Amino acid sequence: MSVRRVTEELQRLGMSGYEAKAYVALVSAGEAVNGYEVAKRSGVPRSTVYETLGKLVGRGAAFEVRAADGTGYVPLPPATLLERMRRDFDRTLGILQNEIPRLTAPPQVRLVHSLTERRMLLERAEDVAAAARSELYVLGWPEDVEALKPTIRRAEEHGVDVATVVFGADDDPVGRHTEHRYSAPSAVEDILGRRMLVVVADRDQTVIGGLATDRTWGLYTDDPAAVLLAYHYVCHDIAMHRVADRFADHGFDEFWAGDPALRRMREPVGEPVRAVDGAPRSVGPETDDQGVAIEDLGDDEDGRSRAG
Numbered sequence: 001m002s003v004r005r006v007t008e009e010l011q012r013l014g015m016s017g018y019e020a021k022a023y024v025a026l027v028s029a030g031e032a033v034n035g036y037e038v039a040k041r042s043g044v045p046r047s048t049v050y051e052t053l054g055k056l057v058g059r060g061a062a063f064e065v066r067a068a069d070g071t072g073y074v075p076l077p078p079a080t081l082l083e084r085m086r087r088d089f090d091r092t093l094g095i096l097q098n099e100i101p102r103l104t105a106p107p108q109v110r111l112v113h114s115l116t117e118r119r120m121l122l123e124r125a126e127d128v129a130a131a132a133r134s135e136l137y138v139l140g141w142p143e144d145v146e147a148l149k150p151t152i153r154r155a156e157e158h159g160v161d162v163a164t165v166v167f168g169a170d171d172d173p174v175g176r177h178t179e180h181r182y183s184a185p186s187a188v189e190d191i192l193g194r195r196m197l198v199v200v201a202d203r204d205q206t207v208i209g210g211l212a213t214d215r216t217w218g219l220y221t222d223d224p225a226a227v228l229l230a231y232h233y234v235c236h237d238i239a240m241h242r243v244a245d246r247f248a249d250h251g252f253d254e255f256w257a258g259d260p261a262l263r264r265m266r267e268p269v270g271e272p273v274r275a276v277d278g279a280p281r282s283v284g285p286e287t288d289d290q291g292v293a294i295e296d297l298g299d300d301e302d303g304r305s306r307a308g
Contacts, residue, residue, distance in 0.1 A: 003028075013085050015061075018044045018052040023061055023075055032065045032072030060084070112226075115218035118211055124220045125199040125207040126151050132160045132201035136175070137234040139165040140197040141185065144211065148199070149174055165237045167195070178241050182256055191266055198230050206230040 003024055010020035025042035026033065033041070039049040053073050056062035061081055065072045075081075115121040122144065129136055129151045136155050138145060145152075145166055152174050156162045162175030167185035170177065180188070189195055194210035197218070206227045209218025221227065244252050256262060 013089070016052075016055070018042075018048060019056055019059075019061070022049065022052045023056055023081075026056075026062055026073055026075035027078060032067065032074050034070055034072050038073065110221065110223035112219055112221040112223060115207070115209060115220060116216060118216045121197065121207065121209040121211070121216055121218045122147050124218075125197060125209070128199045128201045128205055128207050128220070129155055131205065132162075134202050135161040135163075136202075137163050137200040137231060138175070138198070139234045139237065140167070140199075141189075141195040141211075142166055142168045142170050144195060144197050145170070163234070163238060165234055165241075176238075178238050180237060180241070182240065182244060187266075198234055200227060200231045200234060203227060203231050 006024055007017065007020040010023065011017055015023065021042040022038050022044050025038050025044075029037070029041065035049045035053055036046065038044065038053060039046045042049075044052055053062060056075075057064060057073075061076050062073050063076070065074055076084075115124055126148055129138070129148055132155045136152065138148065138152060140148075145164065149172070152162055152164070156175060163178070164173065164175045165178045165180055166173070167180045167188055169179065173179075192210070194212040197209045197211065198206065200206045204227065205220070205222040207218060207220050208226070208230050209216065219226075244256070
């Protein structure tokens with residue numbers, strides 16, 4: 001790991017930029033060094049290096065040592081520093097977990113926010129998975145589910161009932177696993193125009209997203225209507241595959257491939273059609289001013305117009 005990466009991470013844990021640079025310089029020196037040497041090694045300005053070292057000493061991350069030629073500084077060993085930071089972090093989290101709920105007012109509105117990048121979508125999906133306490137439902141493509149697996153496994157280890165639906169082969173499945181076989185992942189991606197990702201925790205919050213080569217869209221919400229739809233969307237796929245397995249010897253494959261209604265539902269979705277005013281409208285038969293499908297216009301058996 002680079003010096004820059006280490007200093008950035010130390011800053012994330014509460015050190016200032018100068019403190020992080022000075023601490024790394026002390027660790028790298030391997031012996032007691034004075035302020036001038038720390039400034040030269042770290043890039044901390046000489047005018048502020050002793051103030052910076054004093055702050056490190058104050059937080060217990062460094063110690064002064066007296067020598068014949070003046071005052072030198074040595075670091076608290078990194079393993080000890082990290083363990084101390086871990087204890088402080090855990091203590092702070094414990095206090096916040098107890099106190100913040102007491103300050104939180106009942107929500108007056110439900111939260112919905114958009115997710116426009118794959119990174120944002122996966123981070124928010126990870127948040128939802130980490131929040132699960134009783135059940136967690138996940139649906140997605142292998143490459144997207146893989147990014148969530150560490151969090152999903154931790155949830156399972158803590159007793160969360162985990163169910164996953166993966167569009168494609170997964171050599172390292174997690175939870176009650178269902179491999180989506182109807183239809184093939186490539187066919188589903190062609191139909192939808194994107195890879196879907198759905199994560200639902202405790203029927204309380206959800207992330208729903210679509211990932212394509214050139215674009216990602218999605219949302220997070222705790223709105224019960226959207227959460228319920230997302231939950232049943234995943235449950236529907238699980239139920240369908242259980243039915244398929246149960247009736248595999250009774251012509252299910254032929255039924256799935258040949259039933260006209262099912263074939264119609266597998267037609268490509270495409271992009272929303274835009275009306276002249278720019279507003280989206282549903283893809284479907286063209287209609288006249290009265291909303292009658294043009295393809296339905298014509299004469300009935302008595303020669304009268306069906307539109308009349």
